[in-house]
Amino acid sequence: MAISDLLTSKQAKVLHAYQTKPFKIMILTGAVRSGKTFIDNFLFLYELRRTAKLAALKNDTHPRYILAGATSNSIYNNIISELQTQFGLTLRQDFHGHYHLFGVDIVPVYTKSITGLASARGFTSYGAYVNEASLANHEVFNEIQNRCSMEGSHIICDTNPDIPTHWLKTDFIDNHDSKAGILSFTFTIDDNTTLAIDYVESMKASKSGMFYDRDILGLWVTGEGIVYQDFDKDTMVIPDDQLPNNLDYYCGVDWGFAKGHENVITVMGDDPEIDVTYLTDIFSSTGKYIDYWVDIARQIQEQHGYNINYWCDSARPEYVSYFQQKHINARNADKSVMDGIEYCSQRIKMGKFKVLRSCAKPFLDDIYQYVWDPVKGVPKKEHDNVMDSFRYGLFNQHKRVENTAINSIYF
Known part of the structure; x- marks a missing residue:
């Protein structure tokens, strides 16, 4: 034979x-x-x-x-x-x-x-x-x-x-x-x-x-129903040396502790000249108490300035308050899921969002598995720690900027 x-x-x-x-x-x-x-x-x-x-x-x-x-x-x-x-x-x-x-x-x-x-x-x-x-x-x-x-x-x-x-x-x-x-x-x-x-x-x-x-084709591709369908890692993940200088930095914070519900701080910076946001750092861990995250926040302050905003998950008000006591500019984030996702999606679709290669992995791991619940019509509560943190920061910082601009016109 x-x-x-x-x-x-x-x-x-x-x-x-x-x-x-x-x-x-x-x-x-x-x-x-x-x-x-x-x-x-x-x-x-x-x-x-x-x-x-x-x-x-x-x-x-x-x-x-x-x-x-x-x-x-x-x-x-x-x-x-x-x-x-x-x-x-x-x-x-x-x-x-x-x-x-x-x-x-x-x-x-x-x-x-x-x-x-x-x-x-x-x-x-x-x-x-x-x-x-x-x-x-x-x-x-x-x-x-x-x-x-x-x-x-x-x-x-x-x-x-x-x-x-x-x-x-x-x-x-x-x-x-x-x-x-x-x-x-x-x-x-x-x-x-x-x-x-x-x-x-x-x-x-x-x-x-x-x-x-x-x-049929045997390709490793993203699943259907992902929330941020327009994210393209080939064009939106960039080498670290392409990061511009003099960005306006801010952070998003999603509190967590146990495995699967990690605490995440994302660091982002806006380039006001070209209106592009850069995700520059992700701090993620489990089993860490609040003083650990205070130390992380202070490291970020030392690198990017002490007035940097921290848009925080309001589910842990005692943590937000503790940040404030430690002279960290923590604010309760507007956690409106659909409004926040709509805004972040718009930034991504317009090509106004980039991710540094050095911190891309945890972001990519979540964004490619962050999917809609077809019954409830909202994202599933899975692979959402980085996604929530990034949304809190991006949506709230720009909401604040836009509201400030509106107030300066009418008042």
């Missing part, structure tokens, strides 16, 4: 790279039903054979290899049962929940939540197969990478696309440093030439926007 009878052209290309190119991590990303997992299951068997040979050379009688997936069910459905279908191999779990093949102990690691961290610790692995990698908790993935420390170890992954700022995309797929040893391949639905023509045609005809880009 020729390889073309078993694999598509794209899958054969991946197999050839696996056999001929040195790598540490191989990532297959792209469209649904495009054949990524099929070839990765194929490579998984190559990896187990390879592990057995390396272990024999080292007289290692207990070689281990990580099999990772979001949950136990996803590992079984996507890999274990498919090995039966593809190759007639039946793998059963032992007393410890491990699988065994070719003399290799296959250790399952569940990646969807931080609880999977425990199962990835405490041993050395000859490699890992990570299914649905974009669903993995970043810390768990990092620990899997730490475990694969044997000389010549590999990590192979497959994934569907997510937001363009996802850590798997930015840290791995887009990482072209040769020392990182990363190979990546992007699949489209057309790469799977075994699919029925009517299925492919129906999929293409029934999807649009983000769903078409992700499911």
